[in-house]
Amino acid sequence: MPLFNISAFLIVKLRKPVNNKLMDFEKIKTLLAGQPYYRYLQAQKAIYRDTVSSWQSATALPKKIRDLLEQEAPIEFDFETVKSVDRSTLKALLKMGDGLVVETVLLRHTTRAGQRNTVCVSSQAGCPMGCIFCRTAKAGYERNLTSSEIEGQVLFFKYFLKNSGARVSNVVYMGMGEPFLNYSNVISSIRVLNDREKFDIGARKISVSTCGIPDKIEKLASENLQVNLAVSLNAATDKLRSSLMPVNSKYPLKMLMDSVRKYIGKTNRRVMFEYIMIEGINDGAQQAEELALLLKEILCFVNLIPFNGTGKLKSPQEDVIKKFRSVLEKKGIAVTQRHSYGQDISAACGQLVYSNKK
Numbered sequence: 325m326p327l328f329n330i331s332a333f334l335i336v337k338l339r340k341p342v343n344n345k346l347m348d349f350e351k352i353k354t355l356l357a358g359q360p361y362y363r364y365l366q367a368q369k370a371i372y373r374d375t376v377s378s379w380q381s382a383t384a385l386p387k388k389i390r391d392l393l394e395q396e397a398p399i400e401f402d403f404e405t406v407k408s409v410d411r412s413t414l415k416a417l418l419k420m421g422d423g424l425v426v427e428t429v430l431l432r433h434t435t436r437a438g439q440r441n442t443v444c445v446s447s448q449a450g451c452p453m454g455c456i457f458c459r460t461a462k463a464g465y466e467r468n469l470t471s472s473e474i475e476g477q478v479l480f481f482k483y484f485l486k487n488s489g490a491r492v493s494n495v496v497y498m499g500m501g502e503p504f505l506n507y508s509n510v511i512s513s514i515r516v517l518n519d520r521e522k523f524d525i526g527a528r529k530i531s532v533s534t535c536g537i538p539d540k541i542e543k544l545a546s547e548n549l550q551v552n553l554a555v556s557l558n559a560a561t562d563k564l565r566s567s568l569m570p571v572n573s574k575y576p577l578k579m580l581m582d583s584v585r586k587y588i589g590k591t592n593r594r595v596m597f598e599y600i601m602i603e604g605i606n607d608g609a610q611q612a613e614e615l616a617l618l619l620k621e622i623l624c625f626v627n628l629i630p631f632n633g634t635g636k637l638k639s640p641q642e643d644v645i646k647k648f649r650s651v652l653e654k655k656g657i658a659v660t661q662r663h664s665y666g667q668d669i670s671a672a673c674g675q676l677v678y679s680n681k682k
Protein backbone atom coordinates (compact mmCIF):
# COMPACT_ATOMS: atom_id res chain seq x y z
CA MET A 325 0.00 0.00 0.00
CA PRO A 326 1.33 3.41 -0.85
CA LEU A 327 1.72 5.72 2.09
CA PHE A 328 0.36 8.68 0.16
CA ASN A 329 -1.72 9.40 -2.89
CA ILE A 330 0.98 10.25 -5.41
CA SER A 331 -1.24 12.43 -7.60
CA ALA A 332 -1.46 14.90 -4.73
CA PHE A 333 2.32 15.14 -4.71
CA LEU A 334 2.74 15.70 -8.39
CA ILE A 335 0.80 18.97 -8.44
CA VAL A 336 3.45 21.62 -8.89
CA LYS A 337 2.40 25.16 -8.17
CA LEU A 338 4.67 27.83 -9.55
CA ARG A 339 5.09 31.14 -7.84
CA LYS A 340 7.24 33.76 -9.49
CA PRO A 341 10.06 35.18 -7.35
CA VAL A 342 9.50 38.91 -6.90
CA ASN A 343 12.97 40.28 -6.26
CA ASN A 344 15.61 37.64 -6.74
CA LYS A 345 18.78 38.68 -4.96
CA LEU A 346 20.88 35.91 -6.46
CA MET A 347 22.75 36.79 -9.64
CA ASP A 348 20.04 36.98 -12.25
CA PHE A 349 21.31 37.34 -15.78
CA GLU A 350 17.83 37.67 -17.21
CA LYS A 351 17.47 40.86 -15.19
CA ILE A 352 20.91 42.07 -16.29
CA LYS A 353 19.95 41.36 -19.90
CA THR A 354 16.85 43.53 -19.46
CA LEU A 355 18.85 46.31 -17.81
CA LEU A 356 21.33 46.31 -20.69
CA ALA A 357 18.70 45.95 -23.41
CA GLY A 358 19.49 49.30 -25.04
CA GLN A 359 23.26 48.65 -25.06
CA PRO A 360 25.38 46.86 -27.65
CA TYR A 361 25.42 43.08 -26.96
CA TYR A 362 29.11 43.11 -26.06
CA ARG A 363 28.23 45.09 -22.91
CA TYR A 364 26.18 42.11 -21.75
CA LEU A 365 29.14 39.82 -22.52
CA GLN A 366 31.42 42.11 -20.50
CA ALA A 367 29.02 41.92 -17.55
CA GLN A 368 28.89 38.15 -17.92
CA LYS A 369 32.69 37.90 -17.93
CA ALA A 370 32.93 40.12 -14.84
CA ILE A 371 30.84 37.65 -12.88
CA TYR A 372 31.74 34.24 -14.24
CA ARG A 373 35.41 34.71 -15.14
CA ASP A 374 36.67 37.57 -12.97
CA THR A 375 34.30 36.96 -10.04
CA VAL A 376 34.31 40.68 -9.24
CA SER A 377 32.95 41.51 -5.81
CA SER A 378 31.36 44.76 -6.96
CA TRP A 379 30.23 46.11 -10.31
CA GLN A 380 32.60 49.04 -9.76
CA SER A 381 35.48 46.58 -10.29
CA ALA A 382 34.14 45.63 -13.72
CA THR A 383 36.15 48.40 -15.33
CA ALA A 384 35.53 47.23 -18.89
CA LEU A 385 32.01 48.62 -18.43
CA PRO A 386 31.40 52.39 -18.55
CA LYS A 387 30.78 54.06 -15.17
CA LYS A 388 27.14 54.75 -16.03
CA ILE A 389 26.44 51.05 -16.59
CA ARG A 390 28.39 50.03 -13.48
CA ASP A 391 26.27 52.42 -11.41
CA LEU A 392 23.08 51.09 -12.94
CA LEU A 393 24.04 47.47 -12.22
CA GLU A 394 25.22 48.34 -8.72
CA GLN A 395 21.85 49.93 -8.09
CA GLU A 396 19.54 47.38 -9.75
CA ALA A 397 21.44 44.08 -9.64
CA PRO A 398 24.04 44.29 -6.86
CA ILE A 399 26.42 41.39 -6.45
CA GLU A 400 25.15 40.10 -3.15
CA PHE A 401 23.81 36.94 -1.61
CA ASP A 402 21.39 36.77 1.25
CA PHE A 403 22.75 33.80 3.15
CA GLU A 404 23.55 32.10 6.40
CA THR A 405 26.20 29.38 6.68
CA VAL A 406 26.96 26.54 9.03
CA LYS A 407 30.38 24.97 8.82
CA SER A 408 31.06 21.37 9.75
CA VAL A 409 33.57 20.60 12.42
CA ASP A 410 35.90 18.66 10.10
CA ARG A 411 35.74 21.54 7.59
CA SER A 412 34.98 19.19 4.71
CA THR A 413 31.37 20.28 4.45
CA LEU A 414 29.76 23.66 4.37
CA LYS A 415 26.04 24.04 4.22
CA ALA A 416 24.48 27.36 3.26
CA LEU A 417 20.95 28.59 3.46
CA LEU A 418 20.26 31.02 0.63
CA LYS A 419 17.30 33.34 0.67
CA MET A 420 15.42 33.75 -2.60
CA GLY A 421 13.90 37.04 -3.72
CA ASP A 422 10.49 36.09 -2.33
CA GLY A 423 11.91 35.16 1.07
CA LEU A 424 11.99 31.40 0.57
CA VAL A 425 15.07 29.68 1.88
CA VAL A 426 16.88 26.88 0.04
CA GLU A 427 19.90 24.93 1.10
CA THR A 428 23.03 24.20 -0.83
CA VAL A 429 26.08 22.25 0.30
CA LEU A 430 29.77 22.36 -0.53
CA LEU A 431 31.67 19.11 -0.08
CA ARG A 432 35.45 19.44 -0.10
CA HIS A 433 37.39 16.24 -0.46
CA THR A 434 40.71 15.02 -1.72
CA THR A 435 40.86 12.30 -4.33
CA ARG A 436 43.76 10.70 -6.18
CA ALA A 437 43.10 13.24 -8.91
CA GLY A 438 43.43 16.13 -6.45
CA GLN A 439 41.11 18.40 -4.49
CA ARG A 440 37.44 18.21 -5.41
CA ASN A 441 34.88 20.88 -4.53
CA THR A 442 31.42 19.54 -5.16
CA VAL A 443 28.35 21.72 -4.84
CA CYS A 444 25.10 19.93 -4.09
CA VAL A 445 22.27 22.11 -5.42
CA SER A 446 18.56 22.21 -4.70
CA SER A 447 16.18 22.26 -7.66
CA GLN A 448 12.99 23.01 -5.71
CA ALA A 449 12.15 24.81 -2.48
CA GLY A 450 10.97 21.77 -0.53
CA CYS A 451 9.82 18.64 -2.32
CA PRO A 452 6.39 17.16 -3.04
CA MET A 453 7.55 13.53 -3.43
CA GLY A 454 7.11 12.41 0.19
CA CYS A 455 9.93 9.84 0.56
CA ILE A 456 9.64 8.68 4.16
CA PHE A 457 13.37 8.81 4.94
CA CYS A 458 13.73 12.40 3.75
CA ARG A 459 13.72 15.54 5.87
CA THR A 460 12.96 17.77 2.89
CA ALA A 461 9.71 15.90 2.40
CA LYS A 462 8.72 16.72 5.99
CA ALA A 463 9.42 20.42 5.41
CA GLY A 464 6.73 20.54 2.71
CA TYR A 465 6.82 21.90 -0.80
CA GLU A 466 6.89 25.54 -1.90
CA ARG A 467 7.84 25.91 -5.56
CA ASN A 468 10.24 25.14 -8.39
CA LEU A 469 13.46 27.14 -8.45
CA THR A 470 14.25 29.15 -11.55
CA SER A 471 17.31 28.31 -13.60
CA SER A 472 19.05 31.40 -12.19
CA GLU A 473 18.27 30.38 -8.62
CA ILE A 474 19.86 26.98 -9.26
CA GLU A 475 22.94 28.53 -10.93
CA GLY A 476 23.05 31.08 -8.08
CA GLN A 477 23.83 28.30 -5.59
CA VAL A 478 26.93 27.36 -7.57
CA LEU A 479 27.82 31.03 -8.02
CA PHE A 480 27.59 31.51 -4.26
CA PHE A 481 30.24 28.85 -3.67
CA LYS A 482 32.29 30.06 -6.63
CA TYR A 483 32.56 33.38 -4.79
CA PHE A 484 33.11 31.64 -1.48
CA LEU A 485 36.05 29.61 -2.84
CA LYS A 486 37.57 32.52 -4.75
CA ASN A 487 39.82 33.76 -1.93
CA SER A 488 41.39 30.34 -1.42
CA GLY A 489 42.15 30.12 -5.15
CA ALA A 490 39.91 27.04 -5.45
CA ARG A 491 37.06 26.49 -7.87
CA VAL A 492 33.87 24.47 -8.01
CA SER A 493 34.84 21.23 -9.76
CA ASN A 494 31.63 19.17 -9.61
CA VAL A 495 27.91 19.78 -9.22
CA VAL A 496 25.32 17.27 -8.08
CA TYR A 497 21.56 17.85 -8.23
CA MET A 498 20.93 16.04 -4.96
CA GLY A 499 19.74 18.82 -2.67
CA MET A 500 16.13 19.71 -1.97
CA GLY A 501 13.57 18.70 -4.57
CA GLU A 502 13.06 16.29 -7.44
CA PRO A 503 15.00 17.72 -10.42
CA PHE A 504 12.74 16.10 -13.03
CA LEU A 505 9.67 17.89 -11.66
CA ASN A 506 11.51 21.07 -12.67
CA TYR A 507 12.92 19.61 -15.86
CA SER A 508 13.31 22.64 -18.15
CA ASN A 509 14.91 24.87 -15.48
CA VAL A 510 17.26 22.07 -14.45
CA ILE A 511 18.36 21.44 -18.04
CA SER A 512 18.81 25.13 -18.69
CA SER A 513 20.92 25.51 -15.53
CA ILE A 514 23.06 22.53 -16.60
CA ARG A 515 23.73 24.23 -19.93
CA VAL A 516 24.86 27.38 -18.10
CA LEU A 517 27.12 25.40 -15.75
CA ASN A 518 28.60 23.62 -18.74
CA ASP A 519 29.02 26.77 -20.87
CA ARG A 520 32.73 27.53 -21.39
CA GLU A 521 32.08 31.27 -21.16
CA LYS A 522 30.21 30.83 -17.88
CA PHE A 523 30.95 28.21 -15.21
CA ASP A 524 32.88 25.91 -17.56
CA ILE A 525 32.13 22.77 -15.53
CA GLY A 526 32.45 19.63 -17.66
CA ALA A 527 29.17 17.77 -18.21
CA ARG A 528 30.76 14.58 -16.88
CA LYS A 529 31.31 16.39 -13.62
CA ILE A 530 27.61 17.13 -13.27
CA SER A 531 25.21 14.52 -11.85
CA VAL A 532 21.44 14.58 -11.68
CA SER A 533 19.69 12.41 -9.16
CA THR A 534 16.04 11.44 -9.55
CA CYS A 535 13.62 9.42 -7.46
CA GLY A 536 12.56 7.79 -10.73
CA ILE A 537 10.39 9.58 -13.30
CA PRO A 538 10.61 7.36 -16.39
CA ASP A 539 9.59 9.76 -19.18
CA LYS A 540 12.10 12.36 -17.98
CA ILE A 541 14.88 9.76 -17.76
CA GLU A 542 14.21 8.99 -21.43
CA LYS A 543 14.03 12.69 -22.25
CA LEU A 544 17.41 13.30 -20.62
CA ALA A 545 18.88 10.65 -22.92
CA SER A 546 17.94 12.77 -25.93
CA GLU A 547 19.41 16.05 -24.60
CA ASN A 548 22.87 15.31 -25.96
CA LEU A 549 24.40 16.10 -22.58
CA GLN A 550 27.14 13.95 -21.09
CA VAL A 551 25.88 14.40 -17.51
CA ASN A 552 25.68 11.49 -15.07
CA LEU A 553 22.34 10.02 -14.10
CA ALA A 554 21.71 8.76 -10.56
CA VAL A 555 18.52 6.99 -9.53
CA SER A 556 17.49 6.88 -5.90
CA LEU A 557 16.38 3.23 -5.73
CA ASN A 558 16.44 2.14 -2.06
CA ALA A 559 14.49 -1.08 -2.59
CA ALA A 560 14.28 -3.83 -5.19
CA THR A 561 10.63 -4.83 -4.84
CA ASP A 562 7.57 -2.70 -5.56
CA LYS A 563 6.06 -3.46 -2.16
CA LEU A 564 9.04 -2.19 -0.21
CA ARG A 565 9.86 0.68 -2.54
CA SER A 566 6.27 1.98 -2.54
CA SER A 567 6.32 1.97 1.26
CA LEU A 568 9.47 4.11 1.25
CA MET A 569 8.87 6.23 -1.85
CA PRO A 570 5.32 7.10 -2.93
CA VAL A 571 6.57 7.78 -6.48
CA ASN A 572 6.87 4.02 -6.95
CA SER A 573 3.09 3.62 -6.86
CA LYS A 574 2.81 5.78 -9.94
CA TYR A 575 5.98 4.52 -11.63
CA PRO A 576 6.67 0.96 -10.47
CA LEU A 577 10.05 -0.71 -10.86
CA LYS A 578 9.30 -2.24 -14.26
CA MET A 579 8.57 1.17 -15.77
CA LEU A 580 11.58 2.67 -14.05
CA MET A 581 14.00 -0.04 -15.14
CA ASP A 582 12.67 0.00 -18.71
CA SER A 583 13.40 3.71 -18.89
CA VAL A 584 16.89 3.19 -17.44
CA ARG A 585 17.59 0.48 -20.06
CA LYS A 586 16.45 2.87 -22.81
CA TYR A 587 18.64 5.62 -21.33
CA ILE A 588 21.69 3.34 -21.33
CA GLY A 589 20.84 2.05 -24.82
CA LYS A 590 20.86 5.59 -26.15
CA THR A 591 23.75 7.12 -24.17
CA ASN A 592 25.89 4.09 -23.33
CA ARG A 593 26.49 5.78 -19.97
CA ARG A 594 26.74 3.97 -16.66
CA VAL A 595 23.94 4.76 -14.22
CA MET A 596 24.41 5.10 -10.48
CA PHE A 597 21.75 3.58 -8.24
CA GLU A 598 21.67 5.17 -4.80
CA TYR A 599 20.61 2.89 -1.99
CA ILE A 600 19.99 4.50 1.38
CA MET A 601 20.41 1.72 3.92
CA ILE A 602 17.92 1.78 6.79
CA GLU A 603 18.26 -0.64 9.69
CA GLY A 604 15.81 -3.54 9.60
CA ILE A 605 13.98 -2.16 6.57
CA ASN A 606 16.05 -2.64 3.41
CA ASP A 607 19.44 -3.83 4.68
CA GLY A 608 19.02 -7.65 4.74
CA ALA A 609 20.95 -10.22 2.69
CA GLN A 610 17.68 -11.22 1.00
CA GLN A 611 17.17 -7.63 -0.14
CA ALA A 612 20.72 -7.55 -1.46
CA GLU A 613 19.95 -10.70 -3.51
CA GLU A 614 16.81 -9.04 -4.90
CA LEU A 615 18.76 -5.93 -5.76
CA ALA A 616 21.43 -7.93 -7.57
CA LEU A 617 18.72 -9.67 -9.59
CA LEU A 618 17.01 -6.37 -10.48
CA LEU A 619 20.28 -4.86 -11.70
CA LYS A 620 21.55 -7.94 -13.53
CA GLU A 621 23.16 -7.04 -16.85
CA ILE A 622 22.53 -3.33 -16.39
CA LEU A 623 25.47 -0.96 -16.96
CA CYS A 624 25.51 0.50 -13.47
CA PHE A 625 26.97 0.65 -10.01
CA VAL A 626 25.34 0.89 -6.61
CA ASN A 627 26.18 3.63 -4.15
CA LEU A 628 25.37 2.47 -0.62
CA ILE A 629 24.48 5.35 1.69
CA PRO A 630 24.04 4.50 5.38
CA PHE A 631 20.98 6.44 6.57
CA ASN A 632 22.01 9.70 8.18
CA GLY A 633 19.38 10.86 10.61
CA THR A 634 17.66 10.64 13.92
CA GLY A 635 14.30 9.27 15.06
CA LYS A 636 12.77 5.86 14.36
CA LEU A 637 14.81 5.18 11.24
CA LYS A 638 18.42 4.22 11.90
CA SER A 639 21.60 3.44 10.05
CA PRO A 640 22.55 -0.28 9.98
CA GLN A 641 25.60 -1.59 11.86
CA GLU A 642 28.86 -1.70 9.91
CA ASP A 643 28.86 -5.53 9.65
CA VAL A 644 25.35 -5.50 8.13
CA ILE A 645 26.47 -3.00 5.50
CA LYS A 646 29.55 -5.13 4.77
CA LYS A 647 27.44 -8.25 4.29
CA PHE A 648 25.00 -6.42 2.00
CA ARG A 649 27.90 -5.13 -0.04
CA SER A 650 29.55 -8.52 -0.36
CA VAL A 651 26.31 -10.14 -1.61
CA LEU A 652 26.16 -7.54 -4.39
CA GLU A 653 29.84 -7.85 -5.26
CA LYS A 654 29.66 -11.65 -5.42
CA LYS A 655 26.91 -11.22 -8.03
CA GLY A 656 29.19 -8.95 -10.05
CA ILE A 657 27.60 -5.62 -9.13
CA ALA A 658 30.06 -2.74 -8.64
CA VAL A 659 29.53 -1.02 -5.29
CA THR A 660 30.72 2.23 -3.72
CA GLN A 661 29.94 3.46 -0.26
CA ARG A 662 29.33 7.11 0.43
CA HIS A 663 30.99 8.72 3.38
CA SER A 664 28.32 10.49 5.45
CA TYR A 665 29.56 14.01 4.85
CA GLY A 666 29.09 16.56 7.59
CA GLN A 667 26.94 14.52 9.93
CA ASP A 668 27.54 17.20 12.55
CA ILE A 669 25.61 19.78 10.54
CA SER A 670 22.87 17.47 9.26
CA ALA A 671 24.24 17.50 5.75
CA ALA A 672 21.72 15.03 4.40
CA CYS A 673 18.96 16.11 2.06
CA GLY A 674 16.80 18.92 3.47
CA GLN A 675 17.78 18.53 7.10
CA LEU A 676 19.04 22.01 7.85
CA VAL A 677 16.00 23.80 6.49
CA TYR A 678 13.81 21.38 8.37
CA SER A 679 15.53 21.98 11.70
CA ASN A 680 15.43 25.75 11.13
CA LYS A 681 11.68 25.58 10.49
CA LYS A 682 11.21 23.70 13.73
Ligand code: SF4
Nearest residue numbers: 451454455458461501
Ligand atom coordinates in the same frame (compact mmCIF):
# COMPACT_ATOMS: atom_id res chain seq x y z
S1 SF4 B 1 14.44 12.03 -1.28
FE1 SF4 B 1 14.52 13.51 -2.94
S2 SF4 B 1 12.62 13.06 -4.11
FE2 SF4 B 1 12.35 12.10 -2.11
S3 SF4 B 1 11.26 13.65 -0.89
FE3 SF4 B 1 13.48 13.92 -0.54
S4 SF4 B 1 14.12 15.49 -1.96
FE4 SF4 B 1 12.15 14.70 -2.65
